[in-house]
Amino acid sequence: MTRAELQKLWEARIAEYRESGQSVKEWCASHEGISPRQLWYWLRKFKNQTTAPPESSNRWLPIEISEQGSPEQSLLVKIG
Known part of the structure; x- marks a missing residue:
């Protein structure tokens, strides 16, 4: 059995x-x-092995913006 086959078996x-x-x-x-x-x-x-690079694991989440607030309000988005 090759190393790759053994790795797939154990995965x-x-x-x-x-x-x-x-x-x-x-x-x-x-x-x-x-x-x-x-x-x-x-x-x-x-x-210690990752199957996917970190950048491909990002998800988009829906947000709802209400028009009830004042126009001066802002939306802060933190990444990471």
Whole structure:
């Protein structure tokens, strides 16, 4: 198995673990051949890797502007 294949396999396993809501010990007990030590290793390994650049994770939120305020009021937008 190549390094890329192994990484994809563990990415899928970690996604399955996170979706399960189980503890590491419980999840490993229900997945024969995977030890908690292995799972913790891969969780730490992927913790420092980001799948998307930060700039692509921005979201736009809708705002409603009321005409009840005075025209001198301003809107302050903070980014970051």
